Amino acid sequence: MSRSVPACAVVDVDFFPSDQAGVVEARLVCVHCPLLRACAQRTLAMRKLPTYGVFASVLMPAFPLSKAKWDRARAELERVARTGQPVWSGSRRRRSPVRSRVGEAVA
Numbered sequence: 869m870s871r872s873v874p875a876c877a878v879v880d881v882d883f884f885p886s887d888q889a890g891v892v893e894a895r896l897v898c899v900h901c902p903l904l905r906a907c908a909q910r911t912l913a914m915r916k917l918p919t920y921g922v923f924a925s926v927l928m929p930a931f932p933l934s935k936a937k938w939d940r941a942r943a944e945l946e947r948v949a950r951t952g953q954p955v956w957s958g959s960r961r962r963r964s965p966v967r968s969r970v971g972e973a974v975a
Contacts (some may be wrong), residue, residue, distance in 0.1 A: 875901035884921040891927055895956045898925035905952035908945050917942065925954035 875897045876883060883894045898904060908924035911917065917938075920930040926944045929937040944955045 872902040874903045874907065883923075891922060894922035895925050895927070895954070898922065899954045899956070904954060905949060908948035912942075912945050912949055917945075924948045925956050 879897055881893055881897050882890055883897075885891050885894055898907075901907065904924055908926070911923045911926075918928045921928055924945060925948060926941055928941050947953075948955060
């Protein structure tokens with residue numbers, strides 16, 4: 869029996885980026901991940917949602933959180949969990965650095 873490999877497991881990308889370029893890079897990895905829906909579901913199931921980082925293509929706001937940003941991020945995670953579609957696909961269509969390796973079977 870095999871299972872999919874999460875895209876974030878096969879690339880060297882910072883999912884807690886310090887600038888917008890890093891956010892874009894992390895989100896591009898999520899766009900092609902076969903486990904995007906499961907990632908969103910797992911994030912929503914956490915006792916407390918993460919306070920910063922890219923999870924399931926959603927940029928979670930950093931502290932101090934505004935209620936509006938928090939609510940928007942949670943709604944985006946819920947949509948990804950429901951649809952399996954990323955909330956962001958990038959302004960330019962770039963080939964993901966992991967597209968050829970994402971989803972490879974592991975024993």
